[in-house]
Amino acid sequence: xxxxxxAEIERIVILTGAGISAESGIDTFxxxxxxxxxxxVEDVATPEGFARNPNLVLxxxxxxxxxxxxxxxxxxxxxxxxxxREFSGELLLVTQNVDDLHExxxxxxxxxxxxxxKSALCTSCETRSRWEATMxxxxxxxxxxxxxxxxxxxxxxxxxxxxxxxxxxxxxxxxFVSIGTSGAVYPAAGFVQEARRLGxxxxxxxxxxxxxxxxxxxxxxxxxxxxxxxxxxxxLDAQGP
Ligand code: NAD
Ligand code: APR
Numbered sequence: 480x481x482x483x484x485x486a487e488i489e490r491i492v493i494l495t496g497a498g499i500s501a502e503s504g505i506d507t508f509x510x511x512x513x514x515x516x517x518x519x520v521e522d523v524a525t526p527e528g529f530a531r532n533p534n535l536v537l538x539x540x541x542x543x544x545x546x547x548x549x550x551x552x553x554x555x556x557x558x559x560x561x562x563x564r565e566f567s568g569e570l571l572l573v574t575q576n577v578d579d580l581h582e583x584x585x586x587x588x589x590x591x592x593x594x595x596x597k598s599a600l601c602t603s604c605e606t607r608s609r610w611e612a613t614m615x616x617x618x619x620x621x622x623x624x625x626x627x628x629x630x631x632x633x634x635x636x637x638x639x640x641x642x643x644x645x646x647x648x649x650x651x652x653x654x655f656v657s658i659g660t661s662g663a664v665y666p667a668a669g670f671v672q673e674a675r676r677l678g679x680x681x682x683x684x685x686x687x688x689x690x691x692x693x694x695x696x697x698x699x700x701x702x703x704x705x706x707x708x709x710x711x712x713x714x715l716d717a718q719g720p
Contacts, residue, residue, distance in 0.1 A: 491568065492573065492670075498686060501686075501703070523539045547578055552583045556580050569652075573592055573648075575664070577593055590645065592639040592641060599630070603623050645670070649673045655675075655680070656681075657683045658706075682697050688700065
């Protein structure tokens with residue numbers, strides 16, 4: 480349905496979710512065996528859960544951060560990095576993922592709307608610092624020295640990062656592409672409607688139909704490691720040399 484249109488595309492917004500990293504060995508949230516089957520969301524992904532049992536929460540994210548060392552970017556991450564390098568128009572890559580696989584796949588500019596595992600947020604001075612170590616031992620904030628670091632991950636009930644910039648890009652894009660997300664969590668789940676309302680074409684690449692599949696002009700089903708490189712090839716081919 481979108482074939483033939485790719486040549487006219489000048490501004491693309493891409494939204495990725497846990498599905499793009501699934502083939503790299505990082506658990507998704509809602510799939511069978513996913514993170515939310517093994518943990519109660521209220522315990523590990525809310526400010527209230529953190530207040531109740533900080534050790535549980537710090538340990539949960541310490542484990543997830545450590546697991547990144549055993550995961551490598553897959554063909555989907557690398558294809559998006561290639562698109563960033565070779566697409567002649569504007570591209571905004573927004574991810575709900577807190578892993579660093581887009582960066583390690585070669586993408587230079589990634590907007591992490593739900594924060595990052597390798598970042599610490601100080602609840603005293605509110606500084607965000609790059610962070611690779613554990614937090615369970617209550618290390619001091621590199622800026623104010625208070626032992627009040629928390630994972631720089633946006634929890635349920637908190638405001639995602641850079642929403643203004645994202646909505647601005649959705650307003651002006653001519654193509655919105657959603658990759659590997661269940662469309663269960665707002666505000667990200669609403670991006671497709673926002674983009675459509677303002678005239679963009681919309682494409683979903685996912686393993687199975689998501690909650691919002693019917694909102695897209697086109698849905699392609701399959702593993703991201705196959706679908707994303709195929710789509711990137713299509714865009715770059717249409718663009719010509
Ligand atoms: P909510 O009202 O607590 O959260 C929604 C708000 O949380 C949004 O406005 C968003 O700004 C914010 N948010 C910030 N960071 C987030 C993050 N990292 N992940 C998710 N949301 C974040 O949640 P809700 O309205 O109860 O649920 C939203 C959707 O999430 C629902 O569609 C629900 O199906 C799904 N959900 C699923 C599970 C689960 O799988 N067990 C648990 C909770 C929510
Ligand atoms: N290729 C493409 N898609 C895949 C693959 C794959 N190899 N494997 C799984 N998927 C799809 C699943 O079918 C599912 O629709 O990826 C989607 C993953 O959905 P979720 O686990 O719900 O992850 P996500 O949409 O990123 O969750 C959104 O919820 O809990 C919060 O903050 C958390 O950022 C997260 C947000």
